[in-house]
Amino acid sequence: MTSGAPGVVVVGGGQAGFSVASTLRASGYDGPVTVFAAEPHLPYQRPPLSKKAHTDHDDLRVSLVPETFYGERDIGLRLGDDVVALDPAARTVRTRSGMSVPYAHLVLATGARNRPLPVPGADLDGVHALRSLDDALAIGRALTTARDVVVIGGGFIGLELARVARARGAGVTVVELTDRLLSRALSAEVEAHVRERHERAGVRILTGTAVRALEGSGRVERVVTSDAVLPAGLVVYGIGAAPRDELARDAGLAVDDGVLVDEQLRSVSDRRISAVGDCARHPHPHAAGPVRLESVQNATDQGVLVGRRIAGQPPAPYESLPWFWSDQGDIKLQIAGLRAPSDDVRLAVGDSPERLAAYAFRDGLLVAVETLNWPAEHLAARRLLERRTPVTAADLTGTTLGALARARRAAEVRA
Ligand SMILES: Cc1cc2nc3c(=O)[nH]c(=O)nc-3n(C[C@H](O)[C@H](O)[C@H](O)COP(=O)(O)OP(=O)(O)OC[C@H]3O[C@@H](n4cnc5c(N)ncnc54)[C@H](O)[C@@H]3O)c2cc1C
Structure with a gap:
């Protein structure tokens, strides 16, 4: 299957790196494919x-996928060997184990790392960030005994973990610096409901609160906040992530909070290098600037x-509709599309009070939908937004996206 010529080198064995390698083979690419993965585990979700x-x-x-998947497809998986340097002129990468590997095409899929907690005591035992297996x-082991859990950061990962800890019977406090939860990702309209549901489940939420220090002798015992x-027997922090773009930056490629790529996800500095996933900043038709x-x-x-x-199929611009989900205890939060802070948001309740949708309009047209516990409405939103079907606020008066999509399909069939 492989030829002697340099093939594709993928840096990063996560969700995006796996997707590149498996797609290359599924699309008939028969050159060498090697994935360098810093972690010792098979690529995981x-x-x-x-x-x-x-x-x-x-x-x-x-x-x-199981380990056999890689062997069967002749995908070289180098676990626990990270790429430490990139030389775009020589078209080689160097790995920690000392290998120099040539490439015909390089794909950076290095993901993101958690932002460190910038307070005294962050290195005490019992203080964790959550990114890896x-x-x-x-x-998970700490939760078997922890009674008082403090989660620093009211983002997706923090809130999910808060509910996991609560389900384990721990007392849980979420400390968030800004005045609301999920402030970067969610409309204020939906946030209020998310907060209320977490509080109903017994999670204490302190917004507008800064963590000043973590204290304890060897192990964390207390979290000192502004108030x-x-x-605290266990502290988990999730205060955002930063792209792992240092390989690209050190190699002289354009980087701006992520590897800068064009609409085909090629580095704007070098067409033989692509970047995908959390580490890439790319143009997108749903966004005003690179995201x-x-x-x-x-x-x-x-x-x-x-x-x-890379496998030779006709190049296409990256235009996939962004969508996301987060399961937080009894809350299933789903987002389709990209909302901007200036969009008009309309809240609608589904056929039960547990189901909510927030429709975001820009220039009068639907651009994003946030749903709580309403997967059918999320799927309808994805279908309509993917097809760029125009939907106005008036279209949604007294109805749902699901019903609207069904009515439009029926009209198409009749026509
Ligand atoms: C706890 C958690 C929960 C999440 N939940 C959701 C969710 O519910 N829904 C959702 O849509 N998204 C969720 N996400 C986000 C999602 O998992 C990421 O967006 C996705 O994994 C990004 O894929 P990636 O391949 O870009 O990065 P990653 O999956 O992070 O993989 C990058 C890999 O590259 C490796 N690497 C980095 N540098 C090098 C190097 N120099 N050499 C070799 N290897 C290197 C890293 O060790 C890492 O294993 C979650 C993320 C986390 C951390």
Whole structure:
């Protein structure tokens, strides 16, 4: 299957790197494909890590595919060997183990890393960030005994983990610096409901509160905030992520909070290098300027696009509709499209008070939909937004997107 010539080197064995490698083979690429993965684990999915508490690997089962998948497709998987340098002029990468590997095409799929917690005591035992399988196992083990859990950061991962800890019987406080939860991702209209549901489940939420220090002798015992001192046997922080774009930056490629790529996801500095997933900043028809998205949909779809292009299929611009989900205890939050802060948001209640949708309009047209516990409305939103079917606020008076989509389909059939 492989030839002696340099093939495709993928840096990063996560969701996006896996998508590139598997798509290359599915699309008939028969040159060498090598994935360098810093972590020692088979490529795995991260969403389950914050949605349940796990204490051992067997329990978790997050691998994207079994190990045999790679051998059967002649995909070289170099686990635990990260790429430490890139030389675009020589078209080679150097790995930690000392290999110099030539490439015909390089794909950067290095993901993102958690922003560190910039307060004294952040290095105490019992203080965790959550990104990797190993982080999740350490937190899962800590949750078997922790009574007081403080979650720093009211973002998706923090809130998911807060509900996991609550379900384990721990007392949980979420400390958020800004005046609302999920402030970067969610409309204020939906946030109010999310907050109310978490509080109803017994999660204490402190917004507009800064963490000043973590204290304890060796192990964390207290979180000192701008207003109070909170007892803490376990602290988990999730205060945002930064792209792992240093390989590209050090190699002289254009980088601006992510590797800058064009609409085909090629580095704007070097057409033989692509970047996909959390580490890439790309143009998108749904966004005003280049965006960097952190989601499974984005990582997967970008990997497919690049894999197909390198395999020789006609190049296409990246236009996939962004969508996202987050499971937080009894809340299933789903987002389709990209909302801007200036969009008009209209809230609608479904056929039960647990179901909510927020429709975001820009220049009079629907651009994004946030739903709570209403998967059918989310799917209808995806279908309509993907097809760029124009939907106005008037179209949605007294009806739902699901009903609107059905009515429009019926009209198409009649016509
Ligand atoms: C706890 C958690 C829960 C999440 N839940 C959801 C969810 O519910 N829904 C959703 O849509 N998204 C969710 N996400 C986001 C989603 O998982 C990411 O957007 C997705 O994994 C991005 O894929 P990626 O391949 O770009 O990065 P990653 O999956 O992070 O993979 C990048 C890999 O590259 C490796 N790497 C980095 N540098 C090098 C190097 N120099 N050499 C070799 N390897 C390197 C890293 O170690 C890492 O394994 C979640 C993320 C986390 C952390």
